[in-house]
Amino acid sequence: MTKMNRRTILSGMAAAGAGLAMPGIVSAQGKYPARPVQVVVPWGAGGGTDATARIIAALLEKDLGQPFNVVNRTGGSGVVGHSAIATAPADGYTIGMITVEITMMHHQGLTDLNPMSYTPLALLNIDPPGVQVNASSPYKTIKDLADAIKAAPAGKFKASGTGQGGIWHLALVGWLTAMGLKPDHVPWVPSNGAAPAMQDLAAGGIDIVTCSVPEAKAMIDAGKARSLAIMAPERNPLFPTTPTLNEMLGIKYSVGAWRGIAAPKGLPADIATALTAALKKAYDSKEYKDFMSSRGFGVTWGDAGQFASFMAEGDKAMANAMKSAGLAKKA
Amino acid sequence: MRLSDTLLALLFIAVAGVMIGLTTTFPAFPGQKYGPDLFPRILGTGIIICSLLILLKDRRAPISDRLPALSLDPALRGKRQLISFLLVPGSILFYIFVADWLGFVPTAFIILSGLMLWFGVKVWRALLIAVLMTGLIHWFFGSMMRVPLARGLFMQMIYGG
C-alpha cells in the first residue's frame, strides 16, 4: 500500500468520523486482501474440520499473499463459532468454515442462525455416514444387522457416534425410519465425537456406530471394527468394498456431514467472487486432494450458488428429520 | 475482605439454592431416567451440606475465636494500598471495554505504562518498557502465534481498512 492511499483513507476516515470500518473503501481499492484474514473454525484444533480449514487457509495464503489465520472458536456444539462468523464485519477479513450443524442447530432452538445468515462461498467436502460394528460382532452384513435390529425388542441395541441430536444421530434415525421402525428403537448414546464412540464400540460398550467411514478408518484398519454399509447414493472410491444401504437393503436414504467456507451476510460481491475463485484453485490443488484422500475425506465442489441451494435443501430435510425424531424444539 | 464463616456458608447455601431452583426449568431427557438436572442438583445439595458443616463448626466455636461478620485485610486498610489492589481488576476491565475500539497496541501501552507509573517506576523507564513489552507481546502472540488481537482504531490508521 502506498503512502498516498493511506493519507486518502485517513482523511476519509476523519470525514466519516473515527472508528467506522469502511469495507467499501477497501474493496474500491481493488486490492483484496490488503491485510491478514481470519478463518474462524467452530470446532477444536485437531479435528477433521480444523485440519481441513488449516490446509485451505495455507493454500489461500500462498495464493493471495496475505496470512490466512485459522482461529478456533469452539464450544456450544458449534454455536459459538458459527455465530462468530455470522456477526463479524462483512469486509472479507473474517471468513469461516461452516458445517452441517448450521442446518440443524436452529431447529433445536440453540440459536437463531441458519444458512441464510451467511454469504456462501464454496462447498468443499461431504462425508456420508457409515454403519460400523465391533469386529467380533456376529453380524457380517448390513442385512444380518438390520434383521437382528427388527427382531430385537426396542432398546436392545445401542448406537453412538456424536452428541444427542447430532448429524450421525439423525443418520441412525433416518435409517431406522426407512426400515419402518420407531426413531428410538435403537437408543442413542451421546458421545463427544466419533473417536470416543469408536473406542466405546471396540471396548464393547455399544453395538453400532453411525459415524462416517473415514472417522472409523483407524479402528477398521486395526481389526477392531467393521464397516457394514454407507448411507450414500454411491460407494466411496476410497473404501470400494463397503456397500451402500441401497444396494443391500433397497433403502435410498442418504445424508452427510459437509464443510464449506462462508462469510458474514452482505459481503461485497467482488470480494466474494475473488474468494470463491481462490477457493476453487485451492480445491483443485494437488495438496488439498492428497490431504483429503489421506484422511479418507470425500471431496465435493460447490460454488457459491450451488452451496446456497445445497444448504437450503439440507435445511428443509433436517427440519423434517428432526421433527419426526422428536429432536426439534417444539414451537 | 473476609466474611465470617457463618455468612460465607449462608452465601453458598443461597447460591446453591438458586442453582437447584433453576434446574426445575430444565427439560427431561426423552426416554431416560436422568436428565440434565441431575448433576446440578447433586452438586447443589453437596454444596449445601458442606456449607452447613462449616456453619455448624463456626456456631460451635467459642465467641472469642469467631471473626466479625465482615472484616478487611489489614494490608488493604490504606487508601493507596486499596487503589493498587483495585487497579489489577480495573486494568483488566479497561482492556475488556477499550481494546476492541482502540486496538491492542495503544490499550496495552496505556495499561503497562499507567500501572508502572502508579507503582513508582521512573517516567522514561516506564514508557520505554511499556513500548518494548507491547511490541514484544504483539509480535509473539499476534504474528507468531496468530492470535487475533484487537485491531481497533490503531491498525485502521496504519493499514487503512
Add this chain to the structure above:
Amino acid sequence: MAAISAAFGLVFDPVVLMTIVFSAMFGLFVGAMPGLTATMATALLVPVTFFMAPVPALGAIVTATSMAIFAGDIPAAMLRMPGTPASAAYADESFAMAKKGQLELALGANLVFSVVGGLIGVGFLIAAAPMLAEIAINFSSFEYFWLACLGLMCAVMIGTGDPVKGFLSLLVGLAVGCIGIDPAAGFPRFTFKNVDLMSGINFIPTMIGVFAISELMRGAVTADQAGKMVQEKVGALFRGIGDVTRRYWKNVIRGSLLGMAIGALPGAGADIAAWVSYALSKKLSKEPEKFGTGHIEGIVDSTSANNAAVGGAWIPALVFGIPGDSITAIVIGVLYMKGMNPGPTVFLQNPQFIYAVFIIFILANLLMLPLGYAAIRGARQILSVPKNILLPVILMFCIVGSFAMTNSPYGIVLMLIFGVFGWFLEEHGIPVAPLILGLVLGEMLEMNFMTSMIKADGSFLAFFSRPIAGTLGVLNIIIWGVLLWRAFSGRRGTMAVLEQVK
C-alpha cells in the same frame, strides 16, 4: 535392524536436527507463557508440517510438546502462574518452595525429573505400545466413570487445612463446569441465552484467574515498595538434586509409570496425570503433613508424571488412531497426512519413520537438559526485575493469554471473574486447586455417568458388571469409605476438643 539404522540416518540429518532445536526453543517459550499451551503449539505447527517431510514434521511436534510441558513449571514456581495446565497440580507447592528460598531446588527437580519421566514414558512407548494400547482400548464409559471418581478423590487428598472447605471448592468447580451445553442431552444449562456461556467455562482462563490474577492482586498492594516478586536468586541448579534422587527415586519411578499409564488412556492427559500422582504421593508419603508447605516430594512425582504422559499419549494414537490427549489428536491428522496411517501395522508399513520418531523423542528429552537449563537461567533475569515493573508485564501476559484461549474477550472476562473469586475463596481459607480439578473432571464424570445409564437402561449394577469396571468400582468404594470415615472421625475429634474448650 535395517529399519533402525535407516531411522538414525533420517534423524541425524542437518535439516532435521535444526528443526528439532528450533521447535525445542519454540516449545519452551510457548510452555512458559500462561495461556499458550502445548496443544496450541502443535496446532500452529500443522500448516508448517504440511510442507515438510514426515520425520522433521513429527520431530517438530514431539520436541515442542515435550519442552512445553516442562517449561510450564518455570513460571509456576517463580510466579505461581502455571504455564500450561499440566503444571497446575503443583504450582502452589513449588511457589511455596520458592518463597522458602528453595526456588533452585524446585526448578532443578522440575528439569531433571521431567527428563527422567519423559524418557520412561518413551521407553514404554517403544517397548510395549501394542500391548498397553490393547488394555487402554478396553475402557468404556463405566471404567471412565470410576476413574473420574478416583480423580475427584485427589481433591480431597491434596487439600491442606479444613477438608470440608477443600470438598466445597471441588463441588463449586464441578458446579461451575455444569454451565454450558450439557454433555448428554445437549441442553444449554445456566447460559441465559448467552452465546459465550454456551461454550461453558474454559478452564485455562479460569486457571490463570484463580492462580495468577489473585496472586497479582495480593502483590499489587506492596508493588510500590522496593522489592522483588520472589526474594531469591537461582544458584546452582543441580545442587541437592542428588540428595532428592537418593531419597525419592521410588517417587520418580512411581510418578513416571502412573503418568505413562494415564497418558495412554484416551481422554486423560498430562494435566490429570500430574494431579493424580501428586495426590498419590501425599497419600503414600511418610510426611504428608509437609505437603503444601513447600515440600519437594510431591513435585518429584508429578513433574515426572506429566512428562511421562506425553509419551504415553502416543500409545493409543499410534496403535489405534485414538488420541490419548488433545495433542495426539492433532498428531493423528499429521500421521495420516504423511501416509503413516495409525494402526498396529504402522510398525510394519514404515518402520523407519516410527523408529525415527522414537529416536527424536529420546533426543528431545535429552536436549531438554541443556536447553531447559538455559531457559531457567534466562528466566532468572525475570527475578531481578523489580516488582513494580514485573507485575504490570505479567498482568498483560495473562490478559493476552486468556484472550488467546477463546480468541475473544470472553476468556478475559472469565479470567477476571475467577481471579476475584479465587482471591475471595483464599481469603476464607478455601483452597482453589480443587476447584480447577472439578472443572477438569466435571464433564468426564457426568458424560460417562449419563451414557453408562443409557447403555445399562438405568441399572446401577452395570457399573460393576465388567471386570475392570467392577475392580475399579470396588476400589472406589473402599477408598472413599476410608476417606469419609476418617474425615468423620477426625471431625468428631475436633468437636470433642471444642467441647472441652467450652
